[in-house]
Amino acid sequence: xxxxxxxxxxxxxxxxxxxxxxxxxxxxxxxxxxxxxxxxxxxxxxxxxxxxxxxxxxxxxxxxxxxxxxxxxxxxxxxxxxxxxxxxxxxxxxxxxxxxxxxxxxxxxxxxxxxxxxxxxxxxxxxxxxxxxxxxxxxxxxxxxxxxxxxxxxxxxxxxxxxxxxxxxxxxxxxxxxxxxxxxxxxxxxxxxxxxxxxxxxxxxxxxxxxxxxxxxxxxxxxxxxxxxxxxxxxxxxxxxxxxxxxxxxxxxxxxxxxxxxxxxxxxxxxxxxxxxxxxxxxxxxxxxxxxxxxxxxxxxxxxxxxxxxxxxxxxxxxxxxxxxxxxxxxxxxxxxxxxxxxxxxxxxxxxxxxxxxxxxxxxxxxxxxxxxxxxxxxxxxxxxxxxxxxxxxxxxxxxxxxxxxxxxxxxxxxxxxxxxxxxxxxxxxxxxxxxxxxxxxxxxxxxxxxxxxxxxxxxxxxxxxxxxxxxxxxxxxxxxxxxxxxxxxxxxxxxxxxxxxxxxxxxxxxxxxxxxxxxxxxxxxxxxxxxxxxxxxxxxxxxxxxxxxxxx
Numbered sequence: 001x002x003x004x005x006x007x008x009x010x011x012x013x014x015x016x017x018x019x020x021x022x023x024x025x026x027x028x029x030x031x032x033x034x035x036x037x038x039x040x041x042x043x044x045x046x047x048x049x050x051x052x053x054x055x056x057x058x059x060x061x062x063x064x065x066x067x068x069x070x071x072x073x074x075x076x077x078x079x080x081x082x083x084x085x086x087x088x089x090x091x092x093x094x095x096x097x098x099x100x101x102x103x104x105x106x107x108x109x110x111x112x113x114x115x116x117x118x119x120x121x122x123x124x125x126x127x128x129x130x131x132x133x134x135x136x137x138x139x140x141x142x143x144x145x146x147x148x149x150x151x152x153x154x155x156x157x158x159x160x161x162x163x164x165x166x167x168x169x170x171x172x173x174x175x176x177x178x179x180x181x182x183x184x185x186x187x188x189x190x191x192x193x194x195x196x197x198x199x200x201x202x203x204x205x206x207x208x209x210x211x212x213x214x215x216x217x218x219x220x221x222x223x224x225x226x227x228x229x230x231x232x233x234x235x236x237x238x239x240x241x242x243x244x245x246x247x248x249x250x251x252x253x254x255x256x257x258x259x260x261x262x263x264x265x266x267x268x269x270x271x272x273x274x275x276x277x278x279x280x281x282x283x284x285x286x287x288x289x290x291x292x293x294x295x296x297x298x299x300x301x302x303x304x305x306x307x308x309x310x311x312x313x314x315x316x317x318x319x320x321x322x323x324x325x326x327x328x329x330x331x332x333x334x335x336x337x338x339x340x341x342x343x344x345x346x347x348x349x350x351x352x353x354x355x356x357x358x359x360x361x362x363x364x365x366x367x368x369x370x371x372x373x374x375x376x377x378x379x380x381x382x383x384x385x386x387x388x389x390x391x392x393x394x395x396x397x398x399x400x401x402x403x404x405x406x407x408x409x410x411x412x413x414x415x416x417x418x419x420x421x422x423x424x425x426x427x428x429x430x431x432x433x434x435x436x437x438x439x440x441x442x443x444x445x446x447x448x449x450x451x452x453x454x455x456x457x458x459x460x461x462x463x464x465x466x467x468x469x470x471x472x473x474x475x476x477x478x479x480x481x482x483x484x485x486x487x488x489x490x491x492x493x494x495x496x497x498x499x500x501x502x503x504x505x506x507x508x509x510x511x512x513x514x515x516x517x518x519x520x521x522x523x524x525x526x527x528x529x530x531x532x533x534x535x536x537x538x539x540x541x542x543x544x545x546x547x548x549x550x551x552x553x
Contacts, residue, residue, distance in 0.1 A: 003174075005171060006171055006174055006175060009168075009171050009172065009175065010034070010175055013064060013068075013172075013175065014026060014031065014032070016060050016063055016064055017060055019060075020056045020057070020059060020060040021053065021056055022053075022056070022057070022060070029182070029183065029186065030182070031179070031182075034182075053086075054085045054086040054088075054089035054090070055089055057072075057086065057089070057090070058072065058089050058090055058092060058093055061090075061093060062093060062094065064172075065097075065133050065168070065172075066133040066134055066165060066168065066169055066172070066205070067168070067169055067172035067173060067176065067201070067205060068172070069093050069133055070201060070204060070205055070208075071176065071201055072090045072093045073090065073091075073093055074197065074200060074201060074204070075087070075090055076088075076090035076091040076093070077398045077399070077401070077402050078197075078387065078398070079384045079387060079388065080192070080384075080387035080388050080390075081192060096131065096132060097131060097132065097133050098131065099127075099128045099131035099136055100131075100136060100162055100163070102126035102127075104163055105136065105160055105162070105163065107163075108160060108161075108163050108244065109158070109160055109245060112160075112242040112243070112244050112245040113240060113242065113245060117140075119143075120142065120143060120146050120240065121140045121141060121142060121143060121146075122141045122142065122143045122144075123140060123141040124138065124140040124141075124158075125138055125139045125140065126138070129157070133162075133165070134161060134162065134165055134208055134209055134307075135159050135160060135161045135162060135165075135211075136159070136160055136162060137157055137158065137159045137160075138157070138158045138160070139155065139156075139157060139158075139250060140155075140156055140157075140158050141154060141155055141156070142154065142156055142237075147237055147239050147240070152235055152237045152249055154250075155249075155250035155252075156237060156247050156248060156249060156250050157234070157247070157248045157249070157250045157251075158245065158246075158247050159211065159214075159245070159246040159247075159248070160244060160245050160246075161209055161211065161244040161245075165209060166209050166244075169205050169206075169209060173198075173201065173202045173205060176198050176201060176202075177195075177198045177199075177202070179194075179198075180194040180195050180197060180198035181194075181195065190347070191346060191347070191348060191390065193392060196392075196395075200395045204308060207307070207308065208307040208308060209244075210243055211241065211242065211243060211244060211245060211246040212241065212242070212243050214246055214306055214307050215236045215238070215241045215246055217285075217306040217307070217308075217309045218233060218234070218236050218248070218306045219236065220281075220283055220309070221233055221277070221283075221285050221303065221306055221309065222235075224273070224276060224277050224281045224283075225273050225303065228269040228270075228272065228273045229269070229300075230265060230266045230269045230270075230299070230300055230301060231266075231269055231270065231273055231300065231301050231302075231303065232251075232296070232300045232301070232302050232303070233302070233303050233306075234248040234249040234250075234251055234302060234304065235248065235249040236248055236249075237249075251294050251296060251302040251304070252294070252296065252297070253294035253295045253296040253297065253302060254294065254295045255290060255291065255293070255294060255295075256290045256293050256295070256410055256413060256414070257290050259295055259413075259414070262414070262415055262416070263295075263414040263415060264414070264415040264417070264418070266295075266299075266301055266414050266415075267411045267412070267414035267415035267418045268415070268418065268423060269301075270301060270407075270410070270411055270414070271407070271411045271418065271420055271423055272423060272427060274288070274403070274404075274407055275423075275424060275427055276427075278312060278317070278320065278400065279317050279320060279321055280317075282311055282312045282313070282314065282317055283309050283310070283311050283312070284309060284310055284312070284400070284403065285303060285306060285309055285403075286308055286309060286310045286399045286400070286402070286403045287305060287307075287308055287403075288403060288406050288407045288410060289406055290410060291304075291305075292304045292305045293410070310395075310396040310399045310400065310403075311396060312396055312397075312400070316342055316394065316396075316397065319338050319341055319342050320342075320397075320400075322334070322338050323335055323338040323339070323342075323382075324379075324424060325425075326338060327362065327375075327378055327379070327382070328373075328421050328424070328425060330362050330363075330365070330366055331362070332355075332358045332359035332360075332361070332362035332363065333355065333358075333359065335358055335362060335382065336354060336355045336358040336359070339354075339358070339382065339385075339386050339391065339393075340354075340391070342393065342394070342397060343386055343391035343392055343393045343394075344391065344392040345390065345391050345392075346390035346391065346392060347390070348390040349389055349390045349391060350389070353389065354385070354386075354389040354391070357385050357389065358382065358385060361378070361381055361382060361385060362378075365378060371417070371419040371421075371422070373420075373421050374408070375404065375408055375420045375421055375424075376401075376404035376405040376406070376407065376408035376409075377405060377408075379400070379401050379404050379405070380401040380402065380404070380405045382401075383397060383398055383400075383401040384401075408420060497544055497547065497548070500540055500543070500544050501544060503540060504537045504540040504541050504544070505537075507533045507534075507536050507537035507540070508533075508534070508537045510533055511529075511530045511531075511532075511533030511534045511537065512530075514527050514529050514530035514533065
């Protein structure tokens with residue numbers, strides 16, 4: 001049951017999609033009846049080009065704001081759900097909106113800080129330097145001695161969540177989760193994990209509107225990049241950071257798009273830093289587009305916007321290492337095997353077809369030198385193959401493919417001669433050593449010993465319980481048959497057809513006997529009951545044949 005506030009928002013969302021020409025889609029998924037609407041016969045062109053509809057979808061999502069922009073960005077990484085025309089268009093989604101008036105933002109800032117702006121800042125520019133659907137960023141100057149710890153002083157960037165956004169996000173996420181629940185009961189829901197998609201959206205948005213979480217992300221990435229002298233991450237003013245306000249060191253510099261000089265050392269550091277985040281630390285900054293990097297006056301590259309980072313489990317880190325090395329060695333069979341270990345094959349998965357597709361993908365680059373190998377593109381294409389062959393890949397690995405695809409061109413811009421594959425091979429042994437060094441710690445060994453102790457203690461008890469149940473004839477086994485419901489429906493369908501066939505045969509035989517009997521009314525010299533029986537038999541026969549032919553399609 002929808003809450004009243006959700007119902008109002010839902011009507012607005014549906015109205016926006018209808019206005020942009022998606023009424024047929026809403027009706028197809030029965031979303032109009034959700035709020036008691038009926039489809040109207042609108043005089044609009046139905047035979048639109050696909051890319052035109054994709055553009056309208058992008059505009060509609062941008063109009064609906066934060067949640068739907070983020071949903072579109074997630075869908076742009078899912079070529080198994082949408083055609084290339086739509087994924088390419090959604091990748092262009094812009095999260096830029098007109099700035100909110102400072103008079104509306106200032107009360108929230110002062111309430112979160114617990115002080116007036118004049119008490120904390122020597123200067124505060126009311127015009128934001130950046131404005132997105134979730135937050136706005138202002139430039140300010142701290143008062144001398146405003147912070148007791150951290151040593152941060154001078155120019156700072158103040159990021160504040162726009163008033164009303166958390167409440168709207170909460171409503172929109174509830175609507176998306178309800179829509180995912182309805183879709184999961186449809187035919188498409190048997191193949192696609194719509195509930196998982198909604199859960200990914202919720203996790204992403206909740207982390208982005210919680211600036212405490214972004215502060216933790218900043219510290220984590222800064223620690224990871226500390227060994228790379230040409231890279232930097234802005235420091236956080238811990239004392240001034242709140243759930244809706246984040247105060248960071250302000251960075252001035254050139255965007256990567258404005259840099260013409262070659263920076264081979266910087267490119268190498270950037271590539272190595274991301275490999276370390278992914279394969280050793282297990283947490284990586286997953287939005288490396290040009291606007292999130294600034295080259296400062298000291299020649300150091302600042303990495304900005306840590307609202308979203310992805311986490312990779314230890315098991316998948318090792319599998320990723322094996323996958324990357326398999327791609328480097330052009331070993332398609334091993335790459336396919338690792339993909340199967342990382343994902344979960346669905347009902348429509350065909351292993352032979354998948355292995356053949358991966359082999360063709362790897363063979364396509366057999367004549368390309370290591371230096372020119374488009375590494376990010378290969379990883380992205382491989383993940384696309386997994387999704388299209390009904391292998392459910394963890395969301396963080398899909399984000400990884402997008403991250404590498406965006407990162408590699410940036411590194412090659414800084415150094416056209418960069419060889420990302422050779423860099424990865426050079427780092428491989430060191431990365432493995434760091435993984436083992438991290439895993440073989442006192443705490444890790446203690447945890448393993450505790451698990452071993454529990455195992456040794458529980459095995460005799462479990463064995464004794466099993467033997468006792470067998471001796472008392474109390475052992476029971478539970479067997480679960482996959483697709484049992486579908487099998488039951490198929491058996492019922494066959495039984496119904498057989499029953500109709502028997503009835504049809506009985507009608508034909510009964511009518512044939514009636515033809516030879518002189519009873520009742522006659523039409524054209526034949527008994528009426530016999531003619532009715534033949535007509536009923538013919539109708540049932542046509543129905544059974546039609547059901548069989550439709551079942552084949």
